Amino acid sequence: MATSENKPSMTLRMVITVVPILVLLAGIVSWNAFTAAMMKQGMAAGGVPPATVSTMTVRAQDWLETVSAVGSLRAVRGVDVSTEIAGLVRSVNFPSGADVAPGTVLVELNAEAERAQVEALKVAVDLAETTLKRDREQLSVQAVSQATIDNDEADLRSKKAQVAQMQATLEKKTILAPFAGRLGITTVAPGQYLNAGDKIVSLQAINPIYLDFYLPQQQISRITRGQAVTVTTDAWPGREFQGKISALNSTVDPTTRNIQVEATISNPDRALLPGMYAKAGVQVGSVQHYLTLPQAAITYNPYGASVFLAQPGQPAKGGAGGPSLVAAQTFITLGPTRGDQVAVLKGIKDGDTVVTSGQMKLRPGTPLIVNNAVQPRNDPNPKPQEQ
Numbered sequence: 001m002a003t004s005e006n007k008p009s010m011t012l013r014m015v016i017t018v019v020p021i022l023v024l025l026a027g028i029v030s031w032n033a034f035t036a037a038m039m040k041q042g043m044a045a046g047g048v049p050p051a052t053v054s055t056m057t058v059r060a061q062d063w064l065e066t067v068s069a070v071g072s073l074r075a076v077r078g079v080d081v082s083t084e085i086a087g088l089v090r091s092v093n094f095p096s097g098a099d100v101a102p103g104t105v106l107v108e109l110n111a112e113a114e115r116a117q118v119e120a121l122k123v124a125v126d127l128a129e130t131t132l133k134r135d136r137e138q139l140s141v142q143a144v145s146q147a148t149i150d151n152d153e154a155d156l157r158s159k160k161a162q163v164a165q166m167q168a169t170l171e172k173k174t175i176l177a178p179f180a181g182r183l184g185i186t187t188v189a190p191g192q193y194l195n196a197g198d199k200i201v202s203l204q205a206i207n208p209i210y211l212d213f214y215l216p217q218q219q220i221s222r223i224t225r226g227q228a229v230t231v232t233t234d235a236w237p238g239r240e241f242q243g244k245i246s247a248l249n250s251t252v253d254p255t256t257r258n259i260q261v262e263a264t265i266s267n268p269d270r271a272l273l274p275g276m277y278a279k280a281g282v283q284v285g286s287v288q289h290y291l292t293l294p295q296a297a298i299t300y301n302p303y304g305a306s307v308f309l310a311q312p313g314q315p316a317k318g319g320a321g322g323p324s325l326v327a328a329q330t331f332i333t334l335g336p337t338r339g340d341q342v343a344v345l346k347g348i349k350d351g352d353t354v355v356t357s358g359q360m361k362l363r364p365g366t367p368l369i370v371n372n373a374v375q376p377r378n379d380p381n382p383k384p385q386e387q
Contacts, residue, residue, distance in 0.1 A: 050367035051327075053358035054375055055310050056297075060350055063290045063343060065336055066230075066281040067222065071213025073265075075204040075274040077179055081106060082199050084172045089192045094201070096185040099270075104177040107188065107200055111173035118170055121163040128156040181205035182270060204274055209267045211243065213280050214258040222284045223248065229263040233278040241265050241272060245282065290335060290343035296376035297356040298334070298342060306331045307348065308355040308362050310370065325368040327355065340377040 087109030094106050132152040138144045177183075184202035188194070211231055215223060223245065231241040243265035252259045263280060265272065272278070299306050306329055313326040332347030348354065355362065356376050362368075 050369045051358060051361050052369045052371050053308075053310070053327075053355045053362070054372045055353050055368075055370050056294075056356050056372075056375070056378075058291050058293065058344075058348055058350060058352045058354055060289045061292050063288045063292070063336075063338070064283055065285045065288065066283055066338065067215060067219055069213040069215055069261075069280050069282075070277060071211045071261075071263075071280055073272050073274055073276045073278055074210040074212055075181070075206050076208060076210055076264075077181065077205040078274060079178065079203055080199045081175060081177070081201050081203050082197050083107070083109065083175055083194050084196060085109075085169065086193070086195050087111070087173055089188060089190050089194060091190055092186070092188055094183055094186075096183065096201070098183050100177045100180065100183060100203070102177055102179045105174060106177055106183075107175040109173040109175075109194070111170050114166060114170040114173060118163060118166045121159060121166055125156065125159040125163055128152065128159045132156055175200060177203060179203070179205055206270050206272065206274065207267045208243070208264045209272050209274070210246075211263045211265050211278060211280055213261055213263070214253070214256070215261055215282075217252050217257045217259055219284075220248075220252075220259055223261060223282060228283045229265070230281045230283070231263070231265050231272075231278050232281075233272070233276055235276060236271055239271075241267065241278075288343075290345075291348060291350060292341045292343055292378075293348075293354060294340055294356055294376045294378040295337065295342050296340075297354055297359070298332075299359055304331045305334055308359045309348070310353040310355055310368050313367065325370065327359075327362040327364060327366040327368055329362075329364050339380045341380050 090108045090110045092107055094100060094104070100106070132149070132155075135144050135148050135152050139146065139149055181203045182205075184204070186201040188200050194200070211229070225245055225247065227245045229243045229245060231243060232239070233241075243263045245261060246264040247262040249260035249262075261282075263282075293307065297307055299308075308327045308329050310325045311328045313324055330347050333345040335343030335345045337343070355368070357374070
């Protein structure tokens with residue numbers, strides 16, 4: 001009996017507990033709905049707040065497409081001058097870093113012994129010539145045999161060969177510049193003993209100078225000998241060096257699928273040095289006319305690239321004036337890029353006003369406030385900037 005009497009009381013307690021909770025939840029939902037409705041009403045009454053952006057007017061530009069690559073500078077001719085034979089340095093006839101002509105005497109080794117041997121061998125040659133001459137006179141009166149004459153002639157040729165050999169050894173004691181160029185820094189000093197093959201100084205012919213760089217095999221059809229090349233390097237900021245492609249390698253690297261390209265660069269003041277790295281821009285194709293935009297103005301999405309146009313706003317209902325400019329999104333087709341710029345093939349026309357910054361906070365119809373005090377970079381040939 002006690003159990004059956006407790007059932008109504010337990011049900012009543014559950015009802016008393018659940019009903020207030022449901023009432024509270026219903027109140028919360030109603031309040032959120034009311035708040036959302038009031039905010040929507042307020043936004044509808046006041047409109048979308050304007051956004052501050054920068055803009056530019058689209059114009060067509062001449063566009064000469066270039067293929068860019070980074071390469072290394074190399075001397076047209078470069079050697080480490082060394083000595084072919086060992087010897088003691090007698091004199092060093094050049095300062096480090098000098099420009100020299102071909103045949104300039106760089107270093108002289110001690111050659112007193114070789115000179116003495118040359119003189120001694122010349123005396124032996126003179127004696128062999130005298131002996132041959134006398135024996136030929138005696139042969140005319142049958143005083144000597146033909147075999148004697150043959151021996152005299154062979155001895156004379158041998159003596160002359162010994163003179164030539166020693167003369168060649170003597171000449172090797174004088175180290176000459178094999179071609180015109182600029183010398184490096186040397187540490188060789190008079191009195192120093194040099195072994196055969198020891199480096200004396202570096203000699204580099206650097207006007208003109210080569211630039212070696214690599215391009216993907218897809219670019220081979222666009223690269224030919226004689227094409228113009230513009231070279232820049234951070235060693236000379238703001239300066240451009242001109243040259244032409246002089247050779248393409250006969251093979252493609254099977255690992256990278258790149259081909260080596262050699263360009264000959266004019267270097268009259270020898271500002272470019274072997275071993276430097278430099279950026280090459282190869283001019284390919286003919287001049288094109290493209291509408292260009294800063295790359296910062298483009299919004300890239302998985303479904304396509306787009307930009308926002310700044311267009312005149314529509315009058316408000318009732319004839320009241322609307323915003324002067326509003327945002328309108330349009331999809332575009334992009335072309336090649338150069339520096340900070342990108343070519344636009346479709347989607348905009350010459351004279352359109354495009355939002356260049358602040359577009360991330362826009363949606364179609366957003367009122368615009370234009371402030372062009374700061375513009376994104378729009379340089380076709382950007383240079384490194386120091387911060």
